[in-house]
Amino acid sequence: MSTLAEFDAAFAACPLIAILRGVKPDEVEAIGEALVAAGFTLIEVPLNSPDPLESIARLAERFAGRAVIGAGTVLDVAQVDAVRAAGGTMVISPNTNAQVIEASVRDGLVSLPGIATPSEAFAALAAGARALKLFPAEASSPAVLKAMRAVLPGGTRVLPVGGIAPDNMAPWIEAGAAGFGLGSALYKPGATAEMVAAQAARFIAALPPA
Numbered sequence: 001m002s003t004l005a006e007f008d009a010a011f012a013a014c015p016l017i018a019i020l021r022g023v024k025p026d027e028v029e030a031i032g033e034a035l036v037a038a039g040f041t042l043i044e045v046p047l048n049s050p051d052p053l054e055s056i057a058r059l060a061e062r063f064a065g066r067a068v069i070g071a072g073t074v075l076d077v078a079q080v081d082a083v084r085a086a087g088g089t090m091v092i093s094p095n096t097n098a099q100v101i102e103a104s105v106r107d108g109l110v111s112l113p114g115i116a117t118p119s120e121a122f123a124a125l126a127a128g129a130r131a132l133k134l135f136p137a138e139a140s141s142p143a144v145l146k147a148m149r150a151v152l153p154g155g156t157r158v159l160p161v162g163g164i165a166p167d168n169m170a171p172w173i174e175a176g177a178a179g180f181g182l183g184s185a186l187y188k189p190g191a192t193a194e195m196v197a198a199q200a201a202r203f204i205a206a207l208p209p210a
Contacts, residue, residue, distance in 0.1 A: 003068075003089040006129060010041035010068040011131075011170060015179025016203055017042040017112075017159065019072055020048055022189030026056040029062050032191040036067050038200035044092050044181070046072035053086040060087030070110070077103040084109060092181070094135055096120040101108040101127035112159070116140065118148055125156065133181060136162035142175035149176040154194070167204035173208060 001009075003130055020028065023045060032043060043063070045055045050073060056200050059069040070090020071083040080103040082089055091104040094114040104111035105128035112137040113122045134140055134148075137160035145158060152158070160172050161181030169180060186199050 002107050003110055003205050004111075007068050007130065008043075011157070011179065013142035014039050014041045014204070014207075015157075015159070016125055016170075016207070017038060017090075017179070018163075018200070019044045019046065019161070019181055019182040019183040020055070020187050021046040021072070021183060023055055023187065024050050025054040029058055031187065031191075031196050032059050032063055032067070034112065034197035035171055035200050036063060038197055040200060041067045042071040043067055043090075043195075044070050044091070047083075048073050053082055053182040056086040056088045057081065060089075064156040069112075070112075074100060076100065080104050080107060080109065092133060094133075096124045096127075096141065097122065097126040101129050104128070107118045120152060121148060121152060121158075122154075125153065131159060131178070134158050134160045134177075135181075137172075138197075142171040142177075144177040145172065145177060165200045169203075169206050 018040050045052045071087045074090040074091045074093045077099055084107045089109050090111050093111045095114045096115055099109045101113055112131045112133050113124045113129050114133045136172045148157055157178035159179045159181050160177050164180045165185045187196050
């Protein structure tokens with residue numbers, strides 16, 4: 001199965017990306033187990049975390065076939081190559097950088113760049129993005145997303161990221177959000193696997209029925 005097919009299957013199973021910013025390699029597997037047990041199938045380790053490539057490698061090995069693992073805050077082509085070498089298959093960025101997107105596609109990885117405007121969205125799709133990260137969602141709104149969806153190609157997956165909590169997901173879903181990236185409301189540095197499991201269950205419960 002290709003990395004894109006694996007991503008599509010994981011996204012269909014649970015359209016929530018767990019963002020583990022600040023996680024450490026010696027705790028990442030236990031936290032990953034808590035997430036997967038709750039139903040998560042997409043896990044991101046931002047590259048500004050401690051030893052992020054080691055965490056990605058551990059997750060990729062442990063959860064092969066159970067979850068898609070990737071990196072966040074990917075800003076240049078060298079980082080794309082490092083993520084691939086570590087076993088990550090998702091490349092998630094806060095911005096729209098065509099070189100990063102194109103390098104991800106070249107390496108057979110799934111690119112999810114950050115966008116804030118229709119111009120960035122169309123540029124990202126043209127470069128090969130497979131889904132779009134609406135970031136920061138705090139600076140946007142469901143109304144903005146609805147307006148974007150009216151002009152974006154049908155089937156474009158847009159995921160609000162930033163400030164998303166279980167109790168504010170519904171308006172975004174009604175506006176056309178395909179899923180979400182979940183940061184500090186799901187995981188903060190120092191959180192135990194048990195704490196993450198409890199928050200993960202709340203997010204899963206907030207999803208509409210399949």
